[in-house]
Amino acid sequence: MPTKKSQNIVTIPHIDIVLLIVCTIGDFQPFIALGRVLLAAGHRVRLATHETFRKFVHGNGLEIMNN
Template sequence: MRILIVTAGSRGDVAPYTGLGRRLLAAGHEVAVAAHPPFAGLVGGCGLDHRPLPGDPRELIRTRAEAASWEEARAAMAAFLDRLADGVVAAADGADLVLTAFGPAALSRTAGEAYGIPVIGTYLAPACATREFAPPGAPG
């Protein structure tokens, strides 16, 4: 089976999926990970195929931080997500199954529907804060 794992964001968003990908590879599946270009080495170093997703989250953070207005920050985010959506659609082409992280889940589901590919939300970290897992960056 050709499995695509879709994840976007920082190294902490990508690295856990390389472990999952390695286990799927060991089980005899073809595995590709769709992630931003800075993580191609990480993904490839784990023996997995890399499918590049456009954009660099670090640049998005910088752009939003330097935005002169809320509208400018929102426009930067919208442009980033438009490019990301195109990348997810391109990466999903030819897959038999898509496993998706929480962040790009809506984009992954849309691509899966377009191609008739099953999509499974594979959330390796809590998507919402709990008593045990506070949001990243939260004090105490």
């Protein structure tokens, strides 16, 4: 006899996330992809990185943190 499976739904609260990245642009791009996925899930994502990447970060809809 088939059994009815119950679904456990877990609610994850929206959180502020800061990714610290010190690397070259090639190493940097996967973090942009990760940030975009987290942003789409409703989280606030900021990248702590070099000023050089500011335009690239903003162009992908993310925030940048630096001095």
